[in-house]
Amino acid sequence: MKLLNTAMPSLHVFDTLESEVRSYCRSFPTVFSKAKGYRLWDAAGNEYIDFFAGAGALNYGHNHPSMKQKLLEYLLEDGVTHSLDMATEAKERFLERFRSVILEPRGLSYKVMFPGPTGTNSVESALKLARKATGRSTVIGFTNAFHGMTLGALSVTGNKFKRRGAGIPLHHTVSMPYDGYMGKDSDTLDYLESYLNDSGSGVSLPAAIIVETIQGEGGINEASIGWLQRLEGICRAKNILLIVDDVQMGCGRTGTFFSFEHAGITPDLVCLSKSIGGYGLPMALTLIRPDLDIWEPGEHNGTFRGNNLAFVTAAEALRYWETEHFAQEIAAKGEIVHRFLLQLVAEYPQLRGEVRGRGLMQGIAFSIPGLADEVSKAAFAKGLIMETSGTDSEVAKIMPPLTIDEPGLAKGLDILRQSMREAAAERDTSGMKRESK
Amino acid sequence: MKLLNTAMPSLHVFDTLESEVRSYCRSFPTVFSKAKGYRLWDAAGNEYIDFFAGAGALNYGHNHPSMKQKLLEYLLEDGVTHSLDMATEAKERFLERFRSVILEPRGLSYKVMFPGPTGTNSVESALKLARKATGRSTVIGFTNAFHGMTLGALSVTGNKFKRRGAGIPLHHTVSMPYDGYMGKDSDTLDYLESYLNDSGSGVSLPAAIIVETIQGEGGINEASIGWLQRLEGICRAKNILLIVDDVQMGCGRTGTFFSFEHAGITPDLVCLSKSIGGYGLPMALTLIRPDLDIWEPGEHNGTFRGNNLAFVTAAEALRYWETEHFAQEIAAKGEIVHRFLLQLVAEYPQLRGEVRGRGLMQGIAFSIPGLADEVSKAAFAKGLIMETSGTDSEVAKIMPPLTIDEPGLAKGLDILRQSMREAAAERDTSGMKRESK
């Protein structure tokens, strides 16, 4: 990797013309121009390793060669680009591939809905359908959940800052404690079950429970297999629909195509987006248990629910899932990351880091305020892009493309180690910042 | 145009695998494969003229050559595809172009927000910001408005069927009568003003009023210039923010880039999507009066708010707006359509059609139930794709790409005439269906 160019590109246009709401361009203050696989280059020619992967939208890396090839061919032959929900060959092929590569081998028989091209659209559609199918209005979500920014999805999102952005109270939802929320010795489903069993609890029988198997934005909180299975059991017993929001954790991020496969559960509804398009193009799916597919035609719609360029790359991306090989690869890389992080945390005990996560969704949670941001900032200066998460940005997140090769992974992890070392050097053994800085 | 192939492509995959919510593939039951300009071809080789234009997302036609060229170049050189809201060269170029081609010549100084790639995202962001900026919660929308399918946008949408799909009551909004709602002799803003002026009206001072200058989905209801100006005046007097949802009517559909230009009003917030990307790729903007841009970084976000492929084609699409020429062209074609429709309606008085709309958003409203659908169906059988709108699908809508040439326009209108003739033949002079059919 070349040294970072000191003459960084100017952000003037963004600073003057783009809304204050812009965010990542503040953490990664350069202007990017090209990208390939796990690498990005900015306009000044600096190269960056990507441990962020479009927040999970680039599991197959940037500008993947075979998808790019398919895309170019499709464009050149004037394939239909935009089609609302009219039938197209590109969509047909995606549907067929999704059935044969993903659904059938897993014994799943979901109907596929295209709810609009973003994760929040998928969540909104799942909540609507759950309410319609059950005739109930409450949906239970979990502490520190993140499901999206439109009002319905925001109502089941935990983050106070995001919720407050709604400008109105968010209703029809109840926030229950996620696995581990009350400490390791407490099974939080005891609370949930008490509320559901007790007719004096003040909580109505919900239409659905929506859950992420790992809460990425919430701080890489991982639900145990036992907890997920018990949750499914509660849903079955009470006739509550179980929605898994697999927008970020799906498409292989945790090691399997669906993040819930390892737990052996079968949600009634599944939300997919981000990497489902393969190439970083806007696309989302809602998977529906067939008997719940009681939508009227057009009851939920959207202009971009038929993004054919995404269908083309999405169909190609599914090649990765034709054999077990890719899952094994992710597991192996996940293991490398895990071992590395454990060692790193042990090296700097004063930084009080805790390793979290699974597959290629891992990270270090710091109990020292501000530290994750310091590490992330130091990493960027050295050419590594990595995000923080958690409501207090307390977690440094490792989310490379799943396709990253081992040298790339090693290089990125090495920068992380250097960044940690710097952060450690600025703090004394109690984790306090040194005065002399 | 070749005759329609009798062996239509099978919809089997869609019928068995896609959710019941699918809609347009039922009205236009074939599988499309290619598209160019104002024409589409299905998998059996049938050709169709497009008077639908992706519900307004394809104002520049399908696979526009120069945008396609830019897109291919960008892909070939591995330009960044997906970037969340990091700064990229593609985005920078779009912002610069948007400022110099659109904002500056019109004396507008909006800040630009990328709220996620769909219209409903833009509406949600505008509602949030209006509520945040004013500290008020109510938003006033209008009868027969359509603003989107996520909960916030749905709350200001009039359509009962769509609203019911929410599965929960929709709040914090009041529906006021759109221009013409109470008949031609009544200025509906009298109602609005009474409610706002009277401290006993039961309606709070709203954060914002959201309006479409023409209600496309609502049945091509057009607000008069005077009404729009009075509405702006009320907003100014009461310190209510005025939001124009220009998702469908913007980008030239009504003859000018923004649909409100002819009325000389300046909204506080503008929602743009659909054709802003130029090539039918998911993209949306929210334009914000600079002093209202009080977002915290990341307070509203979304995975696909940085769709660089769309930025590339969007920047190219703005070429159309560098001179007055394009607007003049739309006006001329709009005039052709208008004259044609007036004549057509006069030819078949028993069908009781009423010509509505402006620019290339025109249509015929029929007071005979089912007729617009019959006409649309007949047109499809003859190779013309056109949609109906209105809550009872009572309006046959003419929405070709703005770039359609006159022969194409003439051909499409001719099919429309034939379809009207057929519908007329099936009905007697009172508009009733003939028994013998």
Place this chain on the structure above:
Amino acid sequence: MKLLNTAMPSLHVFDTLESEVRSYCRSFPTVFSKAKGYRLWDAAGNEYIDFFAGAGALNYGHNHPSMKQKLLEYLLEDGVTHSLDMATEAKERFLERFRSVILEPRGLSYKVMFPGPTGTNSVESALKLARKATGRSTVIGFTNAFHGMTLGALSVTGNKFKRRGAGIPLHHTVSMPYDGYMGKDSDTLDYLESYLNDSGSGVSLPAAIIVETIQGEGGINEASIGWLQRLEGICRAKNILLIVDDVQMGCGRTGTFFSFEHAGITPDLVCLSKSIGGYGLPMALTLIRPDLDIWEPGEHNGTFRGNNLAFVTAAEALRYWETEHFAQEIAAKGEIVHRFLLQLVAEYPQLRGEVRGRGLMQGIAFSIPGLADEVSKAAFAKGLIMETSGTDSEVAKIMPPLTIDEPGLAKGLDILRQSMREAAAERDTSGMKRESK
């Protein structure tokens, strides 16, 4: 009447110990001690004529002799005072009397519910039952309506100041324009009907419409017979329940026992309180069309729903309704008031008064801000208690006990005339206050 004692009783205890929310003790700043019929005396011995009648809770005057006698007897013999909704002899007698004196002669077959002892309890119970019976959630109320201060009743109340007091947004209700709201030439039910007929109006089919036949608190706005009948017709046609809130207008205030009798309509639910107890004791009823009485036992309850002292006086009060005599008397006195007010308004054209109301619910609406309050204040100084109403307190309200005799009525009206004269003297011919004051 003796002259007002200049040494007015001190309000010190109230000023220091009672909440700032106290209100009428500010308009009528004395300490009352005794009352009889239409007269009140304060602790300093000043006598007042009551043109306020407990805001309609004292239609039979203060401490009515025969009711007092029944009350004393009941207390002396240790009749049950408090009984929740257990059966008591006092309640049984009231029910029998209410059926034979009120319901049967009018051909009404309502079931009687005791929802708690206040009007707002009755309104809450009616809204609950309407929602339960129809399975719908929206309730339509009217501009300037007043139905009570608990959250459900407040949601259908128009007054902005009262609504804001809720501290939260008020939902599930829509405010439609009351008769006359858009001027004399506009039938506001056109507006209501448009919203109900149009599936794009943004307003759902409501569970119920709640209406006052005259809006007392809202400023003595009277609905015409035609309007009420058309409203009933709309409700029947759409299967919407019609609730008449007769809390203030019922029990003879407008001339008949129910205020809707003259219009010949039959509401599905009727709310009664205030004067139903006869003696000013807390009591309320909800009358229910028998087939709508689908409550589960105890589904709505309340500690004071069985106020037996009120049942005793309520049963006695019904004597007034055994013949036509009382209604005729009210009509005669109403006529006296009406003629007087018309004349008074004519005498002082510069005060721009408008006579409103019917029966013994009449008043003068002034278009000059503050004038009604001035008149009311002047009247109090002369020994007349009268309230203002309307959202801007623009109406001086004449609401004596229905049992007032003609001398009392004349005396009160005379004070009103003097008060008007004073107010007129302080204003020039344009209604402006004179400088020299």
Place this chain on the structure above:
Amino acid sequence: MKLLNTAMPSLHVFDTLESEVRSYCRSFPTVFSKAKGYRLWDAAGNEYIDFFAGAGALNYGHNHPSMKQKLLEYLLEDGVTHSLDMATEAKERFLERFRSVILEPRGLSYKVMFPGPTGTNSVESALKLARKATGRSTVIGFTNAFHGMTLGALSVTGNKFKRRGAGIPLHHTVSMPYDGYMGKDSDTLDYLESYLNDSGSGVSLPAAIIVETIQGEGGINEASIGWLQRLEGICRAKNILLIVDDVQMGCGRTGTFFSFEHAGITPDLVCLSKSIGGYGLPMALTLIRPDLDIWEPGEHNGTFRGNNLAFVTAAEALRYWETEHFAQEIAAKGEIVHRFLLQLVAEYPQLRGEVRGRGLMQGIAFSIPGLADEVSKAAFAKGLIMETSGTDSEVAKIMPPLTIDEPGLAKGLDILRQSMREAAAERDTSGMKRESK
């Protein structure tokens, strides 16, 4: 006590004319005519001991002699009966007495609000003021709480059956687990505190927390002193208002005037009703920390907020609180009840009873479904009126007037013992009903 008359009074009038919502007249199916102290008589002359005390509204017994005397005098001299919130001598006297007897000796400086005459009115006013004073909308209530039946109060009530009666979703509230809800080893405030401390919990900082120190309707669930103190501490630390709903537990029911005195906490707002009027007459207070008394005049109002007959008896009732004697008496009787219940439960281990409560709010919770109702029914047949509570009516409640004498108490408890014996006789050692019956 005379034997129960076999010819019970007919309920025909109630069965045919009163709404199906009637409830207690089904549990106690007779027609009551007279009452004195802790005894009631029905129309057939049967005598009943009252262990129900108007659900807490008759703490001083029925028709208390000295209050009755005051009431008769007041009526005879035509004291003002109904006064809205005008100042009256009766109200003045009550306020003075309340200050000198209740507030001052306890070092409390509350302002006194008269919110309307029922507990639910008081709760609604407290919620409104808490929201106004903090500018926040959420209120936290607890599982199995009961606060009233109007929409605001119902929103913080736990009971599913009552909540469902609303017919609409209940919002702006969160239900947290009451003390003991998660078993004896779990401090439920850990849960509450986690939610409040975590900015990702999905629960906003609330305006207020509303709590009963013992949940009467919820099943006699008692909060520990430590729990209440910790709750107060959390409120103070977070600037959340603490509302104690003392409607049922106040006025001495638990042994002290306010039920929270023993815990040494000072709520910001206190709701009082039921026995505050002394004689079972409708009356309610809201006590307000002086600096929170930011109401505008009339911002909350109500027709019966000035029930002077209740003021008269309420002032007299306060005599009981002039010395320590009454509290000692309640404690002594509470001890008798407690010992009796413990013994009784021990006698019938197969009935699996658990003694709950404090002062003269005690009861037995049965884990055998239906048993509490059986006991209550058997007791009524023997001349004892006692209610069940808990969401599944699982608790037999002992709530005599506080003024009951020891012979009365003994007689009632003896009937309870007989009723338990009968219930036991009908069940085998496992608690199952015997077949042969």
